[in-house]
Amino acid sequence: MCGIAGIIHKKAGKDVNIGEQMTSMLQALKHRGPDSTGYAMYGEDNGNQILRFKVAEAADLEGSYDIHAAIIDRLEAVNARLTELGVKVVNKESPTEYAHRYEVKFSGDMKKVADFVEDIEGVEILSIGNSLELIKDLGDASVVSEQYGLNEFSGSHGIGHTRMATESDVDIRSAHPYWAYPFSDVAVVHNGQLTNYWTNRRSLERSGHRFSSNCDSELIAVYLADRMSQGADLETAMKDSVEYLDGVFTYLVATKDQLGMAKDVMAAKPMVVYEGDDMIALASEEVAIRTLFDHHIETFDPYHGEVKVWQN
Amino acid sequence: MAELRKETSQEMGLHEEQLKGRTQKKFFSIDESENLTYFHSFDVDTSKSATIDALEMTPREINREIRELMEKGIGDITVDNPMSRHGVGVGILNRLNLTFSDSLGYFGCGLIDGPNVHIKGRVGWSCAENMMAGTVVIDKNAGSTFGAAIRGGDLVCKGSVGARTGIDQKGGTIIVGGKTGAFSGFMMQRGRMIVLGDAGMNLGDSMYDGTIYVGGEVEELGVDCVPGEMTELDVRYLTDKLALYGMKSPRGVEKMQKYVSGKQLWNYDNLEPSEKKLVL
Numbered sequence: 001m002c003g004i005a006g007i008i009h010k011k012a013g014k015d016v017n018i019g020e021q022m023t024s025m026l027q028a029l030k031h032r033g034p035d036s037t038g039y040a041m042y043g044e045d046n047g048n049q050i051l052r053f054k055v056a057e058a059a060d061l062e063g064s065y066d067i068h069a070a071i072i073d074r075l076e077a078v079n080a081r082l083t084e085l086g087v088k089v090v091n092k093e094s095p096t097e098y099a100h101r102y103e104v105k106f107s108g109d110m111k112k113v114a115d116f117v118e119d120i121e122g123v124e125i126l127s128i129g130n131s132l133e134l135i136k137d138l139g140d141a142s143v144v145s146e147q148y149g150l151n152e153f154s155g156s157h158g159i160g161h162t163r164m165a166t167e168s169d170v171d172i173r174s175a176h177p178y179w180a181y182p183f184s185d186v187a188v189v190h191n192g193q194l195t196n197y198w199t200n201r202r203s204l205e206r207s208g209h210r211f212s213s214n215c216d217s218e219l220i221a222v223y224l225a226d227r228m229s230q231g232a233d234l235e236t237a238m239k240d241s242v243e244y245l246d247g248v249f250t251y252l253v254a255t256k257d258q259l260g261m262a263k264d265v266m267a268a269k270p271m272v273v274y275e276g277d278d279m280i281a282l283a284s285e286e287v288a289i290r291t292l293f294d295h296h297i298e299t300f301d302p303y304h305g306e307v308k309v310w311q312n
Numbered sequence: 313m314a315e316l317r318k319e320t321s322q323e324m325g326l327h328e329e330q331l332k333g334r335t336q337k338k339f340f341s342i343d344e345s346e347n348l349t350y351f352h353s354f355d356v357d358t359s360k361s362a363t364i365d366a367l368e369m370t371p372r373e374i375n376r377e378i379r380e381l382m383e384k385g386i387g388d389i390t391v392d393n394p395m396s397r398h399g400v401g402v403g404i405l406n407r408l409n410l411t412f413s414d415s416l417g418y419f420g421c422g423l424i425d426g427p428n429v430h431i432k433g434r435v436g437w438s439c440a441e442n443m444m445a446g447t448v449v450i451d452k453n454a455g456s457t458f459g460a461a462i463r464g465g466d467l468v469c470k471g472s473v474g475a476r477t478g479i480d481q482k483g484g485t486i487i488v489g490g491k492t493g494a495f496s497g498f499m500m501q502r503g504r505m506i507v508l509g510d511a512g513m514n515l516g517d518s519m520y521d522g523t524i525y526v527g528g529e530v531e532e533l534g535v536d537c538v539p540g541e542m543t544e545l546d547v548r549y550l551t552d553k554l555a556l557y558g559m560k561s562p563r564g565v566e567k568m569q570k571y572v573s574g575k576q577l578w579n580y581d582n583l584e585p586s587e588k589k590l591v592l
Contacts (some may be wrong), residue, residue: 054390267456267475267494267512270437284438286396286418299434300453301474303574304512 002164002176002191004271005027005283006252006291008259008310012058012278014044014131019145019153025281025288026141026160032191032284033162036175038136039146040187040254041158042312045130046102049110049184053078053117056098057171058138070122071097077120085113095148098128099137099172111182115177115210124173124212129185131256136175143227154233155184156312157259159252161189167197178221182212183228185256190217191284192249192269200244220251225253235309238262242305252282260309267304274299280310352379353406353426356387367393372399382408394437401429407446411564418455421448424465430520432459437474440467443484449557455569456493459486462503466519468557475512481522489559497524506550506568509559525550527561538574546570 005025009016018041026037042173055074058065082089082104091103104111114125127134128157139142141162145151160177168174180186194200197216200223205211209222223244227237238253238260248268253260261282263271272286281289286299302308362381366374374391378401381389388409394400399415401410401424408427412420415433425444434452443462449470456474459467464484472490476498483503491509498520510528517534524537526547533539550565561568 179448265494270455272436272455285417286415287398287433290396290415296433298452299415300472301455301493304475 001032001282003032003162003288003292004160004189004191004250005029005174005288006157006159006189006254006259006261007281008254008278008312009225010277010310010312012156014042014156015154018042018155018158019056019150021292022158022160023151024291025140025283026162028136029162029284029290030140033164034140035140035165035170036136036163036172037141038134038163038176038189039144039150039158040127040132040134040160040177040179040189041150041153041155042131042168042185042254042256043133043155045256048105049128049130050133051102051104051113051128052100052134053102053123054099054126054172054220055116055120057173058096058098059171061097061148063065068097074122075100078117078123081120085116085299086190087113090103095135096137099135099148100189101133110184114182118210118212122235125179125181127187128182128236129179129256131273132179132185132187132254134177134179134187136177138170138172138173138175145201146219151210156257157194157254159187159189159254161191167193168213170302173213176215176217178213178215178218180221180225180228181212183225186221186225186253188217188221188224188229188251189249190220190249192247192251192264194219194245194247194249196246216247217251220249220253222247224253234258235307236258238307238309242307246268250284258309258312260307261302262307263302263304265305267302271302272299273302323489326497342475346523352403354382354410355385356406357385357406358387358409360386361388361390362386363392365392366400367395372396374400378404378410393420394433396433397483398436401427401488404446404524415452420513424448434471439469440465443467445484453490458488458492459484462486464503466553466556468559470557470559472509473575477507478503481505485553486560487554487557496532497522497537498534500524500573506553508554509558516573519573525565526571527563527565527568530569530571533571536573537571540570540571540572542568543567 088105093101176189177187194216249264250269250271274281390411394414396415396417400417401421403423404427405425410429412431416435418436422441425447429448431450435454437455438457440448441460443496445464447466449468453471454473456467458473458477461480461484462484466485468487472491475493477492477496478486479498481500481503486505488507495514496510497516500522507526508527510532513532515533516537
């Protein structure tokens with residue numbers, strides 16, 4: 001059934017420990033989805049681009065003796081292609097053997113970079129952005145947070161997901177959030193099932209969009225990217241998506257300075273919203289939001305077909 | 313089992329619903345005490361009270377603690393710090409005054425038959441599902457499928473509720489102080505729903521029977537749901553029922569709109585309530 005959560009601080013700047021807050025909420029939603037956990041969090045923009053990518057699946061490490069050598073080869077290929085395109089890597093981090101974080105200086109076309117890098121077998125770009133950091137892996141929030149050191153992540157807002165796999169495999173590729181390729185700093189998490197996924201996917205692929213998984217949720221990210229590439233603002237694109245998507249869903253989307261929520265026309269999937277003066281917190285269940293407060297809070301359920309967008 | 317005075321229960325509207333379908337000749341009778349006795353129901357004294365601090369407790373521990381207190385005859389229990397936990401206050405089959413000092417999560421107070429519950433916060437999805445009798449009063453908002461399949465009692469939310477309120481309602485009364493979401497009263501079969509605010513689309517969709525009163529605007533009626541005629545009896549009923557919970561219709565109960573089923577389904581016979589026939 002999956003659990004989704006989001007938080008945005010309106011006044012506090014970029015130095016709130018949202019990593020810890022998101023982990024707290026996502027861990028409380030573990031019972032809704034134990035297969036994988038993902039974060040899309042927005043930190044300080046220092047002018048560089050953050051490139052998050054993986055060169056293998058977590059499960060690959062257990063299935064092949066050659067995988068460690070393959071990972072080294074793929075990483076060398078990534079480095080070579082970045083150099084070839086004139087991308088200057090100023091910092092490298094490797095939270096795991098297969099997941100990497102590069103801070104890069106590049107003023108050219110990041111779509112070209114993403115396409116060129118993803119052309120390497122086994123390599124997938126998880127996110128590109130000035131402040132977006134997209135992290136996802138197998139296990140619950142405490143495991144992923146520990147693995148990637150997320151409890152010290154400072155920023156202004158973020159969205160997250162705990163996944164119960166229903167439509168596709170249990171792997172990182174099918175885990176949420178999804179980056180809205182090729183838009184930097186846009187990510188989506190989703191709870192529900194989309195019944196017109198394949199029809200719409202084929203249509204978007206014919207328009208030149210790429211899908212990295214067979215997970216129906218990726219359609220939302222790609223659709224929003226498509227609409228925004230045509231000039232629509234986030235709220236308009238989200239309102240259009242409520243009609244475009246068939247099925248039952250509640251999804252969250254985040255940009256560099258916005259957090260949005262949309263619900264299907266039958267209100268079939270849950271969402272609870274806390275709207276304070278300084279902070280907005282949303283989750284599939286109030287029990288997740290309550291981990292942030294030690295006192296009573298006022299919350300509400302959005303209605304069918306409702307779209308809301310909050311600004312940082 | 314604590315004695316239930318007939319007059320009091322009538323005032324509270326606890327046994328006003330007499331099911332008269334082909335298969336269920338009788339649903340609730342105060343004159344037949346065996347109908348009121350359940351395994352795991354307890355004689356409690358409402359003058360004896362106790363408080364549970366649930367801050368560090370799991371839902372199962374909270375429910376077990378409530379049951380152990382009832383076994384000791386305590387009839388007035390307050391649960392502090394429920395922290396929006398799921399499945400709390402369920403399966404209580406006897407009289408009890410139960411207060412939660414804050415919000416509950418999903419499936420709170422489900423499968424109950426008799427207690428008077430007061431929740432000083434909000435509730436998540438499916439509050440009081442399958443409730444048979446008693447009262448549940450929520451001070452704030454409620455999530456979707458509020459009062460799903462309730463068979464009796466009064467379920468009151470003083471704020472607004474989500475979608476599919478009273479889905480499969482089979483009796484009892486649901487009162488909503490604010491607005492209710494889409495598909496409220498979906499497949500309603502008996503009972504009454506009172507919404508003081510607006511109602512979302514497809515109100516009363518596929519309802520077999522029962523009555524829905526709405527004080528605000530209705531976005532759209534569902535299939536089989538049609539406007540009914542407000543009578544003096546309806547006005548009196550609404551006035552008295554709302555007064556029980558200190559509630560009022562913003563525009564007056566006289567201006568509320570009544571909705572009933574517009575079709576007679578195959579498995580319902582000529583023993584249907586009279587108000588339905590007004591619109592046939």
